[in-house]
Amino acid sequence: MTTLGEALISLLEAHGVDTVFGIPGVHTVELYRGLARSKIRHVTPRHEQGAGFMADGYARASGRPGVAFVITGPGLTNTITAMGQARADSVPMLVISGVNATATLGKGLGHLHEMPDQRGMMEKVALFSYRVTEAGELPGALARAFALFSSSRPGPVHIEIPTDVMVKPADTIAALLSNVAPPNPDGAAIASAAKLIAASRRPLILAGGGAKQAGVQLKHLAERLGAPVVQTANARGLLHGHPLCVPASPSLKAVRALMADADLVIAAGTEFGPTDYDGYSDGGFVLPANLIRIDIGADQLARRPATVLIHADCAAALDALVLEVGGTSLVSDGGQARAASARQAAFAExxxxxxxxxxxxxxxxxxxxxxxxxxxxxxxxxxxxxxxxxxxxxxxxxxxxxxxxxxxxxxxxxxxxxxxxxxxxxxxxxxxxxxxxxxxxxxxxxxxxxxxxxxxxxxxxxxxxxxxxxxxxxxxxxxxxxxxxxxxxxxxxxxxxxxxxxxxxxxxxxxxxxxxxxxxxxxxxx
Known part of the structure; x- marks a missing residue:
């Protein structure tokens, strides 16, 4: 008989997981039954917060979700800080925890590691939290998590498995794999954005962490438009040494002046968060009046007004914009000179x-x-x-x-x-x-x-x-x-x-x- 705990490992392998970070405990022993026989590497941190941070670093460096195994109660609460960091920076993280036996949940009977409502707590920090109560639910829960990671703005997801459910038979379950992709950029939005671009003379691009996988497309558009590219901290490295690169914080007055001088701003994968745009808490950041926003998250797009909203992965949207504006270079008014001046002024500041x-x-x-x-x-x-x-x-x-x-x-x-x-x-x-x-x-x-x-x-x-x-x-x-x-x-x-x-x-x-x-x-x- 294959238990649910053993099946979990096979399902993770099917989703491409090769590493999990975790500290085993009595509430997760059954999750480890199949781990020793699998190809998945297990890394043992010294604290569950470390497990979450390791999963975060793994995800940012590889582009693949980081996975953590933690026990119920203190193991999971120790991981919340790392999940909060992943949520803030849109990092794909899957946290799989145990929880006490189903019949004891919410009863306040004093069981080891008991919490009044563990899943309710996790729903406040995770993109979603799911409790598996039957073996047949596990493939769908994992499929939902990995679909979210690949098709929308990622973050931490929590799946908990009660100790009595971990040992249930799971011989018949199989992985549900899907090729869910981000939404394609809307043609009308791309056309509207291209019209704004064609009419601009001093365009500027703001690149955030959501553009990390779109370096080639970002470079093509920037060069086509002759537009300086300001990079937030999470976008650094995209245009290293390029004459249009402005690797400086929008919290600096020199960068804000560059933005104010632009007659069009294209924001790719940035949420305009205060730690990037108002780091000195002086209230000096002003949202650009003529703004094209590109983001994979519809909820993020809804949080700030823009002239044109493009709901799509940054790479796909930037590619579409390059095609729409055509093959002729739209050289702006001294883009490289504006970028060089901003770099010099920002560093001097x-x-x-x-x-x-x-x-x-x-x-x-x-x-x-x-x-x-x-x-x-x-x-x-x-x-x-x-x-x-x-x-x-x-x-x-x-x-x-x-x-x-x-x-x-x-x-x-x-x-x-x-x-x-x-x-x-x-x-x-x-x-x-x-x-x-x-x-x-x-x-x-x-x-x-x-x-x-x-x-x-x-x-x-x-x-x-x-x-x-x-x-x-x-x-x-x-x-x-x-x-x-x-x-x-x-x-x-x-x-x-x-x-x-x-x-x-x-x-x-x-x-x-x-x-x-x-x-x-x-x-x-x-």
């Missing part, structure tokens, strides 16, 4: 200290070309989110925008390294954030994930301390003492070195990459 931190990130990029850099909320990440041009599409992501979860970087970097084993992966984290998920060093070693952990050690939460001082609040609670990160790494059997001179970073990075093992480089900062 940030402080010398921030410029120096951007140079640190550029050092990592230039020493390790085409590396994936996964960031936590730390000073160089904040600085580079303001201005930084990465050299790999989809190779720059962090938790310093959107939900903003500290501790994201280390486990997400592990997930990315396992998803793209031929890429060099760097985790850039601060001493404060690293301590949130520091034990995941052990998971990196277990999984042989060769992540280079670069720790920016300024002995505290300096970004928060600065925010307090800026508004006249005496800093409190912002100087937690860091441990000796090198000794801790060595305790896990991981190589480590400490740098007091940032000029030594390139050589340290080269040494770390040569080991093909996880390594820690600690940079002590005044």
């Amino acid at each position: 940030i402080s010398p200290a921030l410029q120096a931190q951007v140079r640190v990130v550029e050092t990592i990029r230039d020493t390790l070309p085409s590396a994936i850099i996964v960031g936590d909320s730390t000073q160089p990440i904040y600085a580079a989110n303001l201005y930084y041009d990465h050299d790999r599409p989809g190779g720059w992501f962090n938790a310093a925008t959107g939900f903003g979860a500290l501790g994201y970087g280390p486990p997400a970097a592990i997930g990315a390294a396992l998803a793209v084993p031929d890429a060099t992966v760097v985790c850039l984290t601060g001493d404060g954030g690293f301590q949130f998920t520091l034990p995941e060093l052990g998971a990196a070693l277990d999984a042989q994930a060769p992540v280079i952990f670069v720790v920016w050690n300024n002995r505290g939460y300096r970004e928060i301390e600065t925010s307090m001082l800026d508004v006249g609040v005496e800093p409190v609670g912002v100087s937690p003492a860091p441990p000796d990160f090198c000794k801790l790494a060595e305790a896990y059997g991981i190589g480590a070195e400490r740098l007091a001179d940032i000029g030594l970073l390139p050589q340290a990075l080269e040494r770390a990459r040569a080991t093909a093992m996880p390594c820690v480089i600690e940079i002590t900062v005044d």
Whole structure:
């Protein structure tokens, strides 16, 4: 007899899952019955939050959904923070949990890990939460999740299986696979957008995280129109080094001036969130008056007004626009010059200290070309989110925008390294954030994930301390003492070195990459 728990593994394999992140417990033992015999790799984090962040990093690096297995109750609540980050950044994540036996649910009888309404709680953070009560329901629940991931704006999905349902017979169930695709761009909307484009003289493109898979199409349209391309943090790397690229935050005055000067703005895959467009909370961002919005999510399109709305995947919509405007280049009024001026003004706008931190990130990029850099909320990440041009599409992501979860970087970097084993992966984290998920060093070693952990050690939460001082609040609670990160790494059997001179970073990075093992480089900062 094949149990439902065993069938789950076969169904996940059929959907292309090759890795799951999780910590087994008494409420998920039956889900592991078929795992040892499968081709799916299991990675054990040191905390369920790490499982969620690893799944997130895996998804962002690979473009495939990340999958986490967690126990009912505390295992699932530990994962909620990671699900919140995935929801904020539209990351496809499937969280499969156990739940207590069906007959006990909602009774308040005091069972282990019992919650009043686990699924009700998850419905507040997941795109949808589904409880499987019979074996025949599982293929449909998984099909619904994977269809959502491929056809609309993704995010976290939760499926829970009661312990008594995990052992039910499931010999006859089979995977329900569908080729659900995003909606095709509406022809009338494309035609309307093309008319606006033809009439414009100073067009501008805003690219967000939803355009990460549309780099080729974005480049074609930008060059056809001679339009500068402003990239939010989640779109960096799409047009590295291109004369039309503006790798700077729309929160900067120079970028806002570029937007205000444009007579048409094409927004591809961006939600206009405040962490990208009003990072200083000064209220200075103004939605463009003449706006074409492209988004895979109909609900997202409905949240802000636009002149033309195109409900479609960014790649398909940009392709359609290129075809509609025709083969003749529509050279705008000095697009490359406008982009160059914006780049220069944007970088000059940030402080010398921030410029120096951007140079640190550029050092990592230039020493390790085409590396994936996964960031936590730390000073160089904040600085580079303001201005930084990465050299790999989809190779720059962090938790310093959107939900903003500290501790994201280390486990997400592990997930990315396992998803793209031929890429060099760097985790850039601060001493404060690293301590949130520091034990995941052990998971990196277990999984042989060769992540280079670069720790920016300024002995505290300096970004928060600065925010307090800026508004006249005496800093409190912002100087937690860091441990000796090198000794801790060595305790896990991981190589480590400490740098007091940032000029030594390139050589340290080269040494770390040569080991093909996880390594820690600690940079002590005044």
